Amino acid sequence: MTQTNSQILNLTQWLNSDPGQTVISWETEKLDQIVANAFGFNALQIGLPAWDLLRNNRIRSKVILTDESEKNVTSTDQPKIIHGRLDQLPFPSCSLDLVILPHILECSQDPHQILREVERVLVYEGRVVISGFNPRSLWGLRNGMPFLNPWVPISNRNMVSVRRLKDWFKLLSLDIDRGHFGCYTPACKTEKWLNRWDFMNQAGDRWWPVAGGVYLLSAKKRARGMHLVGQLPKRKRRRSLANRRPAITSQRDITQLFNTEHG
Template identity: 30%
Template structure:
């Protein structure tokens, strides 16, 4: 079942001008990411109301005609090992009570050389002043997330920062402040509101037990390697 924070965030995305703007940016990111590799069996988890057809419900198996997903669900635990070529996660990890365990389960169901495409909130952006609708306090710091990936066998293929606008809710203001998108992308990419990652599962096997995940956190001081909104 979706958490209260996730419900509030989805409502904010769907019912504000800035939220609709962000939805389109993330749609563009997901669609561009999936043009970079072949994936026949794709699972989407999280934010079905924003990134799936309006009649999508938890654990319904259906085609997502808006994004490249064949199955829309809310859990990875019900699927067999290596069931999917790719998994798409719009804001799924940051709204999960145990994001590392969820990431382990997602790793289990993606085949070797498969892909994971995700988006998340940047806790260091101006959106930390937007209010309770955006769960910025639950956001996973990007260096922290990147520190989890090697032990689980994920390699970053591509990354992108998105949305450098302040927390405004006016279409006119969004249009007027478009210069901030260009300036932020060039000079302050780490201040973007959203980050996106394209990950590839390496061929080396995973460690044997999910309980070991808690022991693999590395230092959060990981170089971001940012270049013009990408990393």
Template identity: 30%
Template sequence: MTARMAPGSSLAGLQDWYRSPLGTEVAALESACVQHLLSDTFGYYLVQIGVTESFRDALASSRIRHRILMPCERPSGSQGCEIVARPHRLPLATDAIDAILLPHTLDYAPEPQVVLREVERVLIPEGRVIILGFNALSAWGLVALLRRRAGRMPWCGRFSTAYRIAGALSLLGFDIERREHIMFRPPLRRALGPNCALFDTLGRRLWPILGGVYVIRAVKRVSTLTPLRPAWGKRRALLPGGAVEPTTRESTHV
């Protein structure tokens, strides 16, 4: 199944940036990290919201049976069911999705907290979300402050920190399983290539929280007196029977 977000999304420019030399370097590191985090994630449905072209190999290696893409623009030659959707109002049933991937989706969402509430709604208990974002506490974040007014990708987004996103997830009932940073090279073309790999080696050892990209994997916890048992023999419905239920939780500031 393939789905798409409504046209006009600001994430469309990010997909073009991923094809640049700097974007290609970032995409390679992110894809490898996502592939590792998905290696022990199981279930029926995996949904990716945002840019999709750079993560095809990572999703293809996933053990989750059905992979649903919601790219920032309509893919050419797509097959299967297409769903027009926006991250803040997903046309998916409550408690239906096993895993969700958000590659920089929060960086360009007008209301990131609403997107996270929708993610919490559609995930099953013990479902997982993987979030990638540009780290405001890094050289990448500094460049974003200087170039944001120019409106160019990827600097026009609202960068955050892993600690801020993790705090918002905790308020929604998520437990943080993994939190790490990658891409310690400065956002300069001359810092690309194998000769500059020393940046990544030293960064992971000396300043691990200053990587240009943060990666978080969190699991949805539900408090209950009766232990929940996964219905392995029964396939859950993906689409709601009627309109999507709006979330009623209070706003969580990101």
């Protein structure tokens, strides 16, 4: 079992706890809002196959990609679950309209490579949505305390901060269009104490908006070095338009790919 696989399994177990269910509930609510108006032909969720985070999206072809062994995954038809490497996505370039990465970057040994793959497979104006734990929060502070058991099954050094993620987005021509922070309560293990501190969730967005325990960032893929067509000479204009055509033959080919099992 790889380190990434092991961390995802540990995270899945933690997400079934009381604080984990709080995280899933908050992320699902925000994701439903973000992906509701994302249109296109193909949508992909990477990791956490136990939760269908594409449920509120109206794209017809939906797939969940996981590197977990098949015995640990309950297969479903909608959305379809396929198995493969997360750092080598089994999809052609410019073929996906929406990609969701729930806590996958912080569970990976090479998160930047996964993000590069996501940028490769996204169409222009395609959307990527990423969730993660915020190391600069009460949860991050508790998770990094020495001589105490970790609060979440991910070390602070593996967490991808929002600032770091923004730098990666700039390198990959991904423009952030919205973001959310949530889960401002202290690190409480039971639903009873989480509810008692729930007032901090209402106050958090107003008084300390970047200190939430988890975050969601949404970004769109832009064409690198894009110029206005009217400002280009005719010869360069033809060349520019040719270079911007997707490297795939037809939508039918992509649909067939989504309907095929991957080993």
